Amino acid sequence: MIKVALAGNPNSGKTTLFNDLTGSRQYVGNWPGVTVQKKEGTLRRKKDVIITDLPGIYSLSPYTPEEVVTRNYLLKEQPSVILDIIDSTNIERNLYLTTQLIETGIPAVGVLNMMDLLEKRGDTIDIKKLSQLLKCEIVETSALKSKGSFEAADKAIELAKKQKTTIPQKIFADSLEAELLKIQQIIGDMVGQHQLRWYSIKLFERDKRILGELALSDNQKKVIEGIIKNYEKKAGDDSESIIINERYEFIGKVVKECVVKKNVFESTSDKIDKVLTDRWLALPIFALIIFVVYYVSVSSLGTIVTGWTNDVLFGKYIMGNLSVWFDSIGATAWINDLVVNGIIGGVGAVLGFVPQMFILFLLLSILEDCGYMSRIAFIMDKIFRKFGLSGKSFIPMLISSGCGVPGIMASKTIENEKDRRMTIITTTFIPCGAKLPVIALIGGAMFPGVVWMAPAVYFIGIAAVVVSGIMLKKTRLFAGDPSPFVLELPAYHVPSPRNLFMHVWEREKAFIIKAGTVIFVASGLIWFLSGFGFADSGFGMVGAESSLLADIGNIIAPIFAPLGFGNWKAAVATVSGLLAKENIVATFGVLFGLGSDVAEDNSGLLQELQSMFSFGGAAMAFLVFNMLCAPCFAAIGAIKREMASAKWTAFAIGYQTILAYAAALVVYQLSGWLGGHLSFGIGTVAAITVLVIMLYMLFRSNKYKV
Amino acid sequence: MDTLRNVKCGCRARIHGLNGQGALKRRLMDMGLTKGTEVYVRKLAPLGDPMEISVRGYELSIRKSDADMIEVE
Numbered sequence: 001m002i003k004v005a006l007a008g009n010p011n012s013g014k015t016t017l018f019n020d021l022t023g024s025r026q027y028v029g030n031w032p033g034v035t036v037q038k039k040e041g042t043l044r045r046k047k048d049v050i051i052t053d054l055p056g057i058y059s060l061s062p063y064t065p066e067e068v069v070t071r072n073y074l075l076k077e078q079p080s081v082i083l084d085i086i087d088s089t090n091i092e093r094n095l096y097l098t099t100q101l102i103e104t105g106i107p108a109v110g111v112l113n114m115m116d117l118l119e120k121r122g123d124t125i126d127i128k129k130l131s132q133l134l135k136c137e138i139v140e141t142s143a144l145k146s147k148g149s150f151e152a153a154d155k156a157i158e159l160a161k162k163q164k165t166t167i168p169q170k171i172f173a174d175s176l177e178a179e180l181l182k183i184q185q186i187i188g189d190m191v192g193q194h195q196l197r198w199y200s201i202k203l204f205e206r207d208k209r210i211l212g213e214l215a216l217s218d219n220q221k222k223v224i225e226g227i228i229k230n231y232e233k234k235a236g237d238d239s240e241s242i243i244i245n246e247r248y249e250f251i252g253k254v255v256k257e258c259v260v261k262k263n264v265f266e267s268t269s270d271k272i273d274k275v276l277t278d279r280w281l282a283l284p285i286f287a288l289i290i291f292v293v294y295y296v297s298v299s300s301l302g303t304i305v306t307g308w309t310n311d312v313l314f315g316k317y318i319m320g321n322l323s324v325w326f327d328s329i330g331a332t333a334w335i336n337d338l339v340v341n342g343i344i345g346g347v348g349a350v351l352g353f354v355p356q357m358f359i360l361f362l363l364l365s366i367l368e369d370c371g372y373m374s375r376i377a378f379i380m381d382k383i384f385r386k387f388g389l390s391g392k393s394f395i396p397m398l399i400s401s402g403c404g405v406p407g408i409m410a411s412k413t414i415e416n417e418k419d420r421r422m423t424i425i426t427t428t429f430i431p432c433g434a435k436l437p438v439i440a441l442i443g444g445a446m447f448p449g450v451v452w453m454a455p456a457v458y459f460i461g462i463a464a465v466v467v468s469g470i471m472l473k474k475t476r477l478f479a480g481d482p483s484p485f486v487l488e489l490p491a492y493h494v495p496s497p498r499n500l501f502m503h504v505w506e507r508e509k510a511f512i513i514k515a516g517t518v519i520f521v522a523s524g525l526i527w528f529l530s531g532f533g534f535a536d537s538g539f540g541m542v543g544a545e546s547s548l549l550a551d552i553g554n555i556i557a558p559i560f561a562p563l564g565f566g567n568w569k570a571a572v573a574t575v576s577g578l579l580a581k582e583n584i585v586a587t588f589g590v591l592f593g594l595g596s597d598v599a600e601d602n603s604g605l606l607q608e609l610q611s612m613f614s615f616g617g618a619a620m621a622f623l624v625f626n627m628l629c630a631p632c633f634a635a636i637g638a639i640k641r642e643m644a645s646a647k648w649t650a651f652a653i654g655y656q657t658i659l660a661y662a663a664a665l666v667v668y669q670l671s672g673w674l675g676g677h678l679s680f681g682i683g684t685v686a687a688i689t690v691l692v693i694m695l696y697m698l699f700r701s702n703k704y705k706v
Numbered sequence: 707m708d709t710l711r712n713v714k715c716g717c718r719a720r721i722h723g724l725n726g727q728g729a730l731k732r733r734l735m736d737m738g739l740t741k742g743t744e745v746y747v748r749k750l751a752p753l754g755d756p757m758e759i760s761v762r763g764y765e766l767s768i769r770k771s772d773a774d775m776i777e778v779e
Contacts, residue, residue, distance in 0.1 A: 063733065
C-alpha cells in the first residue's frame with residue numbers, strides 16, 4: 001500500500017490534479033482554503049495507491065486549522081510520499097511551502113504545474129538545476145489540460161518504493177545552521193533521524209504545539225531558549241521571522257539560478273482586472289454582474305423552472321397521476337392524502353428548487369472558478385467587516401432575497417469559519433420570495449394604501465442583519481483574533497467545464513439528500529397534525545379547526561400574547577409558516593373557512609384579519625415575528641448542512657427566534673403604549689428593558705477586540 | 707519610517723521590517739512580505755480599503771490597518 005499526500009498552495013491546481021488522478025467527484029474553486037476537509041481517492045487503475053488531497057495552504061505554521069491538519073497528517077500518519085503541487089507561474093511563494101514540506105523528511109516530488117501558462121508568458125525554468133538545488137525530484141504538468149498528471153504519480157510511486165525517508169539538506173546561513181545543530185543534539189534520540197531537522201526548526205521558532213509534543217526536561221528547555229535568545233539578539237529579529245527570512249533568502253537564490261523571466265508585461269488577466277476593479281467602474285460592473293446572476297437565477301429563468309417543476313411536474317403529473325392511481329387501486333382517502341399532499345407536496349416544494357439551484361450554482365461556480373469571487377470580497381470588504389461579516393457575505397444575502405435555501409448554501413464560498421457562521425445566521429433575515437404574500441396580506445389588511453410597506457420590511461430585514469452582526473461580534477462565540485484579511489487575488493482564467501459540473505453536482509447532491517430528509521419528516525408531521533384530531537366520533541381525520549395543530553395552537557398561543565397575537569389562529573399560522581412561509585396565507589384561509597387557495601388580497605380574508613388584530617401595531621408585530629423567526633424547514637435543513645453541527649444549528653434557530661420575539665415585543669408594546677392602545681404595564685416595562693439590553697449590546701465596547 | 711499603508715498607488719517600496727507579532731505577522735511574512743522585498747501598490751478597492759499589492763510576482767489584497775504594520779523605505 002502506497003500513501004500519496006497531495007500538498008500545495010491554494011489556487012495551484014491541486015484539486016484539479018486530484019480529480020485527474022482519482023477521477024472522483026471533487027471540485028476546484030478559487031477560494032483560498034476551499035479544501036478544508038481531507039479528501040481521499042485511489043489512483044486510477046492502481047487500487048493499492050491511496051491519494052490524500054490535503055488542504056490548500058501557504059505554510060506549515062501552527063496558526064490556521066488547515067495548516068495544523070496538514071502538519072499532523074504528515075508527521076503522524078507518515079505518508080509514503082508527498083506530491084507537492086507548485087504553481088510555476090508563481091514559483092517564489094509556492095517554493096516557500098516546498099522547502100517546509102521537504103523538511104518533514106518524507107520523500108517528495110515537486111510537480112511544476114501550469115507549465116503551459118508559463119510557456120505562454122515566455123518564461124523558462126531549468127528543471128534539472130531546480131531539482132539539484134532543492135534535492136528533490138521535479139516533474140512538469142498542466143493539470144487543467146491533463147498533461148503529465150500520471151507521470152507525476154508514477155514518479156512518486158517509484159520514489160516511495162525506493163526509499164522510506166530522506167534527510168533534508170541545510171538551506172539556511174551557516175551561523176543559523178550551527179544553532180539548529182545544537183538543538184538537534186539536545187533532542188537527538190527523541191525523534192527519528194529524518195525528522196530531526198523539522199523538530200529543531202520548529203523548536204527554534206518556539207512552536208508551542210511542537211514544544212508540548214516533545215518530553216523535554218526543564219533544563220533542556222532552558223538551554224534551547226538560551227540558544228534562541230542569543231541568536232535573536234545577534235540577528236535583531238524574532239526567531240520566527242529569522243527562519244522565514246532565511247527561507248525566502250534561499251528561495252531567492254534558487255529562483256535566480258533556475259528561472260528566466262521574460263520582461264514584465266501586462267498580462268490579459270492584469271488587463272481584465274484593471275477594468276473589473278477600477279476605482280470608478282468596479283461598483284457599476286459589480287452591480288451589473290450581480291443583477292445578471294440574480295435576474296437569471298431568481299427572477300426570470302429560475303422562477304420559470306421552479307414554477308414548472310412545482311406546478312406542472314409535481315402538481316400535475318406526479319401528484320395528479322398518483323392520486324388517480326391511489327383511487328384506482330382503492331386506497332383509503334387518508335393514505336392518498338398523506339402520500340400525495342403531505343409527503344410529495346412537501347418534498348416536492350423543496351425539490352422544486354433543484355433546477356433553479358442548478359442555474360444559480362452554475363453561475364456562482366463560474367464566478368468562483370474564474371477568479372471574480374475574490375474580487376467581490378476585495379470590493380465589498382470595507383462595508384461588511386463593520387458587521388462582523390465578510391465581503392463575501394454579500395452573495396448569500398442577495399440570493400436570500402429570492403430564496404434562503406440557496407442563499408445559505410452560497411455561504412460555502414466564505415472560507416473563514418466565523419464569518420461563514422455569522423452569514424448563515426443572519427442571511428434569512430432578508431425577506432425571501434415566499435414572505436412577500438405575507439407582507440402583502442398584512443399590508444392589505446391593516447395598512448391599506450401604505451406603499452412603503454414592502455420596503456419597510458426589507459429595511460427591517462437589513463437592520464436585523466446589521467444589528468445581529470454588531471451584537472454577536474461582541475460576544476464570546478465570535479470573539480478571538482480577527483482573522484487577517486490577507487487574500488490572494490488569483491489570475492483570471494477560463495473555468496474548465498468538467499470542474500464546474502463537478503462543483504455544481506456536489507452542491508446539488510448535498511442539498512437533495514440532506515435538506516430532503518428534514519423536509520420529508522417535517523412535512524409528514526405537519527400534515528398529520530393539521531389533518532387529524534379528536535372529534536366526537538373519536539380520533540380521526542378532522543377539519544383544521546379541531547385538529548391537533550389547533551390544539552397545539554391553543555397551547556402555544558399565550559406565548560404570543562405579549563406580542564399582540566395570542567390567539568390560536570395566528571399561532572397555527574406561524575407554525576405552518578415553518579413548512580413554507582407562504583403557507584401562512586393558506587392557513588389563514590383554511591382557519592377562516594375561506595379555503596386554502598385563498599389569495600392574499602381576498603377581501604373576506606382581509607376583513608377577518610382586521611378583526612383579529614386589535615390595532616396596526618399587533619399586525620406589524622405578527623409580521624415582524626414571522627419575517628425574522630426560524631425560517632422554513634427547507635432553510636433549516638440548509639443551515640444544518642452548512643453549519644455541519646447540531647449545536648450551531650440550534651444556536652442559529654434559537655437566536656433568530658429570540659431576536660424575532662424581542663423585536664415583535666418592542667413593536668407591539670411600544671407602538672401600543674405610544675399610540676394609546678395599551679396602558680403602561682408590565683409589557684411596556686419588558687419592552688423597554690429589551691430595548692435597553694439591545695442598545696447596550698450594540699454600543700458596549702468590544703472587550704474581545706484585539 | 708513610513709508604512710505600506712501610506713505608499714501611493716502605482717508606487718514601489720521596499721519592505722524594511724514588520725511590526726506586531728503572532729499569527730498576523732506570520733501570515734504576512736508567509737505570503738512573502740519579508741524584509742528587503744519589493745512591493746508595488748497596484749490599487750485601492752473602490753471604497754478605499756483594502757489595497758491590492760504585487761509581491762513576488764502575484765497579487766495580494768490586504769487591509770490598510772494590516773498594511774500599517776509593514777514599514778517601508
